[in-house]
Amino acid sequence: MNVLISGGCKNGKSAFAQDIAVKLSGGGRRFYVATMIPYDGEDRKRIENHISDRSGMGFTTLEIGRDVGSCLDIAGENGTFLVDSITALLLNELFSSHGGEADPEAAERCIRGLDRIIRQAENAVFVTDYIYSDAFRYDEFTESYRSSLARLDRFLAKECGAVIELCAGSAIFHKGGFEL
Amino acid sequence: MDLIIGGAYQGKLEYAKNKYALSDGGIFTCAEDGNIDFSFPCLYKIQEYTLYCAKNGIDAVGVFKSHKNEWENGVLICDDIFCGVVPLGKELRAWRETTGRLCAYLSHEAASVTRIFCGLEQKLK
Secondary structure: OEEEEEEOOOOOHHHHHHHHHHHHHOOOOEEEEEOOOOOOHHHHHHHHHHHHHOOOOOEEEEEOOOOHHHHHHHHOOOOEEEEEOHHHHHHHHHOOOOOOOOOOOHHHHHHHHHHHHHHHOOEEEEEOOOOOOOOOOOOHHHHHHHHHHHHHHHHHHHHOOEEEEEEOOEEEEEEOOOOO | OEEEEEOOOOOHHHHHHHHHOOOHHHEEEOOOOOOOOOOOOEEEOHHHHHHHHHHHOOOHHHHHHHOHHHHOOOEEEEEOOOOOOOOOOHHHHHHHHHHHHHHHHHHHHOOEEEEEEOOEEEEOO
């Protein structure tokens, strides 16, 4: 089964996603596909917090900042893959090889990798961020980032069997459903 | 009238086109120029019109009320811009306020209200 989890920032999406992944996996293998590439001490601290949050839950961490589908080359298809987060993945792909210029192929590349996980992995849980409801006029780059991320979200929402919006740690099911 | 709201890039127009079999010619896309044509069956990007209203001191709710007979059987689409921090700029604050008041009024008048989330519909009314 594939599950998409979205919602506002800092309201417990990662912890919730970990619980879902554990549940989906039963006794099977669990992989945490960590997409964030740390750039400073603040990032490293967040990563440490996430690692300690999931310690003892049986996840093997795969640090994959780009080409997300390659997690299957490393781990095989047999297992539950928690991809956290789509937001960071897109950012990394946007700045992969263009020396400061945003890569126009980034969203398409992300979709190919995510599609591979959806088709081949036993189970997958994807975490993304809902960043579409504020009253602000962003610069062109930020708008193109927002529209690309929304494109990935809509792709995942279409393909996943369950789509959950998390609000203050509580789940709103937009599609599918299962016992939490 | 059917009201469709949701965040930016969520697929609101695509949803409306499929749901109501709208042709491109039936959709009026608002821009920040103050033009709005209530004779179209679908008004899209209403938040662009309200931005113009906020910047120019126009009462958007009043304008909509005075054209009610034209849109009351239509489809209205507006971005949800209500979940961020209070904007620092005065114009953007007025924009959020005006858009919020308009959406609350339209939501009250609507036969149905649908929120689009990642392309999926969520029935609110």
